[in-house]
Amino acid sequence: MMIKNLQSNRGFVMLFAVTLSAILLTIAIGVANIAFREVKFSTNARDTNDAFFAADTGAEYALYNYDSLSPDSFTTIPDIVGLGSLGQSCAIVTVDKRISNDPDNDVIISKGYNNCNSKSVQRELQVKIPR
Amino acid sequence: MEKILKFLFRKSNKLNQGGFTQLVDFGDAISSRTKSASPKFTTGFTLVEVLVAISIFTVSLIGIMSVLASGIANTNYAKQKMIATYLAQEGIEYIRNMRDTAVLYGNGNPWEGSFKAQLSSCNDPDEDNNPCGLDEPPFGVTVCTNPSDCRLYLDNGNYSTTVSVVDSGFIRKIWMVPIGAGNTDEVKIFSRVEWTQGSGGYNVTFSENLFNWIEI
Numbered sequence: 297m298m299i300k301n302l303q304s305n306r307g308f309v310m311l312f313a314v315t316l317s318a319i320l321l322t323i324a325i326g327v328a329n330i331a332f333r334e335v336k337f338s339t340n341a342r343d344t345n346d347a348f349f350a351a352d353t354g355a356e357y358a359l360y361n362y363d364s365l366s367p368d369s370f371t372t373i374p375d376i377v378g379l380g381s382l383g384q385s386c387a388i389v390t391v392d393k394r395i396s397n398d399p400d401n402d403v404i405i406s407k408g409y410n411n412c413n414s415k416s417v418q419r420e421l422q423v424k425i426p427r
Numbered sequence: 428m429e430k431i432l433k434f435l436f437r438k439s440n441k442l443n444q445g446g447f448t449q450l451v452d453f454g455d456a457i458s459s460r461t462k463s464a465s466p467k468f469t470t471g472f473t474l475v476e477v478l479v480a481i482s483i484f485t486v487s488l489i490g491i492m493s494v495l496a497s498g499i500a501n502t503n504y505a506k507q508k509m510i511a512t513y514l515a516q517e518g519i520e521y522i523r524n525m526r527d528t529a530v531l532y533g534n535g536n537p538w539e540g541s542f543k544a545q546l547s548s549c550n551d552p553d554e555d556n557n558p559c560g561l562d563e564p565p566f567g568v569t570v571c572t573n574p575s576d577c578r579l580y581l582d583n584g585n586y587s588t589t590v591s592v593v594d595s596g597f598i599r600k601i602w603m604v605p606i607g608a609g610n611t612d613e614v615k616i617f618s619r620v621e622w623t624q625g626s627g628g629y630n631v632t633f634s635e636n637l638f639n640w641i642e643i
Contacts, residue, residue: 309480310480313480313484317484317487317488317491320488320491321491323495324491324492324494324495324498325494327494327495327498327499327502328494328495328497328498330498330502331497331498331499331501331502331505332501334501334502334505334506335501335504335505335508337505337509338504338505338506338508338509338512339508341508341509341512342508342512342631345512345515345516345633346633349519349633349634349635352635353635353636356636356637356638356640357636357638359638359640360612360613360638360639360640362640379634379635379636380633380634381617381619381632381633381634382632
């Protein structure tokens with residue numbers, strides 16, 4: 297009878313340890329997952345700003361050179377590189393002065409990228425200038 | 428040896444015959460092992476077993492706990508980084524506002540005389556050796572003679588440059604780099620927010636080029 301009782305309790309410590317480990321592991325993975333996502337989110341916020349400021353610089357550059365571009369023409373400004381704090385951002389800008397495109401406005405489209413090579417994050421600005 | 432072979436054979440037989448529904452009965456094997464092992468050998472064996480088990484369990488717990496700790500630290504880092512991102516963005520937009528205000532409302536040559544003159548003290552082609560801090564509006568900048576002058580303080584939950592008791596832990600530096608030798612119509616603005624966390628120092632830096640494109 298005694299042996300029977302002992303035998304039915306065999307493996308309980310093992311079960312207990314495995315269960316506890318599993319619960320703790322689940323919690324740890326959950327926390328690590330949330331932390332990873334948050335870090336990704338904050339990195340994305342930084343990339344967004346890099347891309348936006350690159351696009352803004354591109355738009356300003358186009359506005360600065362706006363008068364020198366001939367009327368009723370379409371210009372693709374050579375890529376503006378070396379932007380951003382690390383010099384990795386860039387902007388691709390087009391100035392559309394064609395009357396056939398828009399009879400009333402000239403349109404500047406500036407696409408900013410956080411990283412010129414990977415082009416993973418893009419922000420685009422559109423400026424309309426009444427003729 | 429014979430017994431073990433017998434047991435294995437019996438087990439495989441049972442498995443083959445029974446399929447999935449029939450469970451293997453370990454009762455026999457355990458009792459036979461207990462019977463066959465000599466009492467001398469079993470003495471103290473449980474203690475060793477327990478020690479080994481505890482050590483394995485401890486190692487796994489340490490691993491799990493370190494993952495938990497680094498996860499919580501990363502969450503805190505992400506939070507600080509988000510705040511720093513917004514503060515650095517604010518720095519750039521503050522300078523943009525200074526440019527717009529100067530150029531739109533200034534007289535004479537406001538780009539040189541008003542905007543660039545205000546930033547001339549933060550002119551720093553190399554690095555942030557000579558940074559400025561932002562003033563409370565009306566808009567302006569002040570040179571930080573040492574980095575702690577650029578410190579941001581908490582004021583009812585807002586981040587402020589006005590010196591107060593509650594230090595936010597962030598330092599915001601603004602500086603300007605003129606672009607090109609002959610091109611006086613372009614400047615590059617840098618905005619860097621620094622903070623320390625744990626044993627490391629971190630920063631978020633943005634930059635933007637501003638042009639003198641507005642014609643009055």
